[in-house]
Amino acid sequence: MIEQLLAEKTREALQWLYGASVSTISFEKTNPDFSGDFTLVVFNFLKISKKKPEDTASEIGNYLKTNVVEIAEFNVVKGFLNLVIADSYWLNFFASIKGKSLIYSQVPANAPVVMVEYSSPNTNKPLHLGHVRNNLLGFSVAEILKSAGNKVIKTNIVNDRGIHICKSMLAWQKWGNGETPDSTGIKGDHLVGKYYVLFDKHYKSEVLNLKLEGFSEEDAEKNAPLMLEIKDMLLKWEQGDKEVRELWKKMNGWVYKGFEVSYKMMGVDFDKTYYESNTYLLGKNIIDNGLASGVLKRREDNSVFIDLTADGLDEKTLLRSDGTSLYMTQDLGTALQRYEEEHFDKLIFTVANEQDYHFKVLSLILNKLGYHWAKGLHHLSYGMVELPEGKMKSREGTVVDADDLMEDMINTAAATTKELGKVENLTEEEAAHLYKTIGMGALKYFLLKVDPKKKMLFNPAESIDFNGNTAPFIMFNYVRVQAMLSKATEAGIYNESDMVSEKINLLPKEKELIIKLFSFTPTLLQAANEYSPALIANYVYDLAKEFSQYYHDTPVLKEENMELKTFRLHLSKTIGVAIKTSMKLLGIEVPERM
RNA sequence: GAUCCCAUAGCUCAGCUGGAUAGAGCAACGGUUUUCUAAACCGUAGGCCUUUGGUUCGAAUCCAAAUGGGAUCACCA
Structure with missing residues (x-):
């Protein structure tokens, strides 16, 4: 991609100009207040250039300008070298993704196997808002990993005993x-x-x-x-x-x-559901092996433990004196069972951060017992959802019930939609589906846009918003695109296979939008790496917001220049695809009209 | 007592791989619609990035400590 090319050429430039070889060179996106697409910060190179920042930047800029055709021009501000990439490059890139899926639609044959465990409910009470966060997070992470080219197995272990x-x-x-x-x-x-x-x-x-x-x-x-x-x-x-x-x-x-x-x-x-009533006796053979190898020790009263004090942790008991097993014992057993069943490369536990200690110990024990696959364990630890008065407690009835909340969201969506007068021409069934899409989308986005590891506050008195940085806003922009496209298709001025001219002068916003599309894949990969749907949520909001501004300021169907009109229609279409795809990664459906 | 996590606008959050004047949304105030869907767009106002030290040409960002908040440290799950 362009950034690698720039880094490569910059390395050449430093070699040519100053005879030095520098291994890591990275470009960043130019600050919007300055003109340019990519910026190289040259302060690091002053030691090799032995020149002032401005001169160093200019010299590198000159070299790059003559050796990289994609660079249209450059400017230097203090130690910042801002490079302007030619519109033709961006248009070429755009032509290459136009109409294509942005994600792996089929998992590669040799893809890593990732098991994502989430939900894990107890069968003694209904789900509450905390469980909703867990479920949406686990599901979304699974979707993200799948789209990034992993073979994903979604599992649920039901605590039924x-x-x-x-x-x-x-x-x-x-x-x-x-x-x-x-x-x-x-x-x-x-x-x-x-x-x-x-x-x-x-x-x-x-x-x-x-x-x-x-x-x-x-x-x-x-x-x-x-x-x-x-x-x-x-x-x-x-x-x-x-x-x-x-x-x-x-x-x-x-x-x-x-x-x-x-x-x-x-x-x-879920692809697989496990029941604790079937697995709670697992793990004892692991204990036997651990005892044999001396990693585990038996106390006088016959209980078995592992000494983790050298690792800054405590002694952890793994078998009661009566020989029965514990939570940890079971988890050791189920982890092994899963490895034997699926030979996973990664096993991800979506569990709230109150169990950080437990999972730390779990991984450590398995490592000490010599299971090589234990390195693949990952605790996807997320913060609790708290109410203004503190933690939710099912026993005390101080919870936001999942079913009630979902119903509320859908009802609010229905009321708002009717108020805005957007239900004409919809059958009752279509309308009901629309309310569900909007209401559930708003809820999902609300829970997923926050960094998973942070605890979040939910105030039932202030209902979840439908304006601003929300799913309905993002959906609305998708719907606008669809409305334009169907009008254009009807008028016979839009075809999927239309070619986009390379000679278009891009508006600043258009270039920004293409660059935003350009960053879809890196964002997806980062989200997969960090198990963070929030990155996708922020991405899709930015994209929708920029599109909304563009839509407001720029005529598409009303544009008279045919080349421009075609380009803008295709740009809008592709943005629509990116929105829909991103939302799908969050487990959010988008409506075709609203 | 020990360990871990968190601290950015009134509120909810971005910004994490050090870079240019710290960004959104909500709430507040003002404006925009005979023009592709106004669930929108534009503007005004709002900041000692908890504090103190350190590293660096450069720190919201990295390190250390303090303060405040949360969690965990069961032969419970």
């Missing part, structure tokens, strides 16, 4: 009166969640009573009758007690039905 699951079960058994999703009309995951909250309420009051009787907090929590019952239930589950298992299957079934609806609404899916 354990003491927290028993809580909903026990509460339903005690106080449910046989309620079902059908009998109540409540979505299955919400119904189960209701009993999870109910359990906690009763349990808390039991603990409080015991404390009033003089128990310590710890003893009260341990000895509350409900806690004893729960432990008993978990034991029965583990022993395969028929009644408990039946109840478990029934209630999980309700939850899965509910999740299916939420997943569908979010537009996420």
Whole structure:
């Protein structure tokens, strides 16, 4: 590409002018306040040139101008060498991408295998806003990696067992009166969640009573009758007690039905679903091997641990004294299982940053145990979504429910659309689809435009915006393009196969837009490298914003010069493709009209 | 107590691989529509980039410390 060429030639220039060889040379985009496309900062070369910054820049500029045909002119400001690339270069580039897909539509045969795990819900409560961030992030990262040429396997591990699951079960058994999703009309995951909250309420009051009787907090929590019952239930589950298992299957079934609806609404899916009830016993053979090799040690009470104090961490227990396994043990086991199944090059865990420590330890242990593939593990750690009053807690009911929020967004989209009078000529079905596209798009973009690692604040009192740096704005610009194209096609002045003239004088904005298209691929690759949909979100917003300005100032259909009109139509079309493609990387659909 | 993450306009965020006068959106104020969709466009106002030191020709950006906020450090998941 042009930047490599410039770097190459600059290296030559330095060799020719000053007899020095410099290995790394990089150009940057010229600051908009100055004229030029690429800028070379020459301060680094003053030691070799032994000349003033201005002179050094001029000399290099002169060399480049005579040796690189693509450079139309250059200017020097202090130590900055600004190069202006000829319009013909940009037009050629534009002609080369016009009408083409900007991403890998087919994964190369020898592509790296990347497993992306995300979602990982518990089956004791419905999804909330934090889960939505997780789901959208995981899905988008998977799309980005796919488009950047990886073979991606999306996986979900469902936490379908354990003491927290028993809580909903026990509460339903005690106080449910046989309620079902059908009998109540409540979505299955919400119904189960209701009993999870109910359990906690009763349990808390039991603990409080015991404390009033003089128990310590710890003893009260341990000895509350409900806690004893729960432990008993978990034991029965583990022993395969028929009644408990039946109840478990029934209630999980309700939850899965509910999740299916939420997943569908979010537009996420999975290639493989694992269930913790099938995998929670994995990992023990790893422990045996670790003990044999001496990496793991056994305590006197028979529990097994690894000493990580030399790495600045703690001793981590991997097997209880009764021989049963722990969260970490399971995760070691599932990681190995996945490697054996898929031989992944990378395994990405989309999990909130409260588990940073866990994943650090997980990788470290696997490395110490000598699994070479452990280097491919990556914790895609994202910040929590917080409310103005702090962290969301399902047990206490202080959550923004995913289903409610999605419904709200779609309703707002519907109201706004109607208010703007944009529903004429739409069937009811089309209108409903449009509201969903806009509402869900706004939500997705809102969550994805922020750097994943940063925690984010959601204020339910201020609903998510539909103006400005939002998905509806980006969609709107896509829709404008489509409107223009269909008019032009009808009028017979637009064909996909039209040639674009190379002799056009580009407007500054047109050049900017082409350069923006030019940076699509580097942006995609960077996003794939950093697992950051936010980079794509920012890119597509910039593109849409620049197009919006261009659209406002520049006639397209009304342009009388045919060559210009054709060029502008194709430029608009290509920008539309870039918008649609970028949004798809975010898991956002764009409407054809709105 | 230890470790990790974060700190940029009133609010929500870009800017990270050191570069020229730190950018958007929202909110506020003013303007633009007989002209390709105004969910738009243009303008005004808004900044000790938390603080202090260091590295450098050059620091919002790199390093160190302090302050403030968050998370984690279970034989819970």
